[in-house]
Amino acid sequence: MKTPQGIPLEYYLWLSAALFTIGVLGVLYRRNAIIIFMCIELMLNAVNLLLVAFSNYYNDASGQVFVFFIMAVAAAEVAVGLAILIMMYRNTKTTDINTLDRLKW
Amino acid sequence: MTLNLFYFLSFFGVICALLVVFSRNAVHSVLYLILTFFAIAGHYILLNAQFLAAVHVIVYAGAIMVLFLYVIMLLNLNQEAEPHKSTVLKFAAAISAGLLLTVFVGSLKGTELMAQQQGPATNVGLVKSLGRLLFTEYLLPFEISSVLLLAAMVGAVMLGKSEQNTDTR
Numbered sequence: 435m436k437t438p439q440g441i442p443l444e445y446y447l448w449l450s451a452a453l454f455t456i457g458v459l460g461v462l463y464r465r466n467a468i469i470i471f472m473c474i475e476l477m478l479n480a481v482n483l484l485l486v487a488f489s490n491y492y493n494d495a496s497g498q499v500f501v502f503f504i505m506a507v508a509a510a511e512v513a514v515g516l517a518i519l520i521m522m523y524r525n526t527k528t529t530d531i532n533t534l535d536r537l538k539w
Numbered sequence: 540m541t542l543n544l545f546y547f548l549s550f551f552g553v554i555c556a557l558l559v560v561f562s563r564n565a566v567h568s569v570l571y572l573i574l575t576f577f578a579i580a581g582h583y584i585l586l587n588a589q590f591l592a593a594v595h596v597i598v599y600a601g602a603i604m605v606l607f608l609y610v611i612m613l614l615n616l617n618q619e620a621e622p623h624k625s626t627v628l629k630f631a632a633a634i635s636a637g638l639l640l641t642v643f644v645g646s647l648k649g650t651e652l653m654a655q656q657q658g659p660a661t662n663v664g665l666v667k668s669l670g671r672l673l674f675t676e677y678l679l680p681f682e683i684s685s686v687l688l689l690a691a692m693v694g695a696v697m698l699g700k701s702e703q704n705t706d707t708r
Contacts, residue, residue: 437586439586440541441545444647445545445549447647449552451643451644451647452640453575455636455643456556456557456559456560456636458639459560459633459636460559460560462631462632463560463629463632463636464560465624466616468610468611468614468616469559469560469565469568472559472572473559473560475599476559476572476575479579482579483579483582483583486583486586486588486664487586489588489663490588490663490664493663494663495664495668496676498591498663499669499673499676502591502673503680503684505594506687508599508603509602509603509688509691510690510691511691512606513606513692513694513695514694514698516606516610516695517697518698519610520610520613520699523614524701529614529616
């Protein structure tokens with residue numbers, strides 16, 4: 435169960451799980467919308483790392499192509515998300531997500 | 540040697556990721572996230588995915604994080620304006636994340652990897668092989684992603700445009 439470089443594949447599983455959990459922790463822990471957005475990027479990267487690790491393990495380049503597409507989608511997502519964030523700031527003068535609670539019941 | 544490098548990059552990445560969450564200043568968070576991304580790029584190089592490592596550094600550290608820094612600068616966020624959750628909610632967040640990690644560990648610990656034979660060691664991560672795959676098998680998704688990027692660009696401009704301009708138009 436080792437990658438061709440001699441690192442056990444499980445180690446990448448643990449690392450990705452840790453990074454993903456840190457991302458989730460950040461989303462739950464912080465109230466600043468920009469930090470939450472950054473933590474979502476962190477979660478995306480944890481998944482990317484695992485995809486590359488498995489692609490390397492099975493010698494299949496498809497996983498790396500998927501990572502390439504995920505990066506393209508992440509770039510688009512960041513551009514639109516930050517635009518929404520700026521619009522939100524223009525209306526509420528804050529990036530605190532607790533001001534946006536009208537959908538809460 | 541490779542294993543030591545893996546340990547170093549992993550600990551560096553995880554510590555920087557934790558600092559992203561726990562640092563008070565938003566600019567510091569962005570800088571730590573850039574360091575995390577560099578650690579992940581190091582992992583890609585360790586995994587023999589040189590093309591993705593280069594793209595990762597260019598796209599994430601070069602473009603996305605600059606965009607984040609730019610927005611923080613534009614919104615002029617400082618430490619006093621930084622909102623904080625109550626201690627109870629912070630504890631709840633930490634406990635939830637810990638439970639998620641427990642679920643991950645519990646579900647991954649007993650699993651056996653699918654016994655698929657490893658193919659012959661080829662350079663799948665190089666530009667040549669990835670480019671060939673991208674422009675043959677994945678040509679349609681590649682073209683669609685260009686449309687996606689165009690749509691995102693138009694959407695970002697539409698959303699970012701100030702209200703006064705739309706009124707005077």
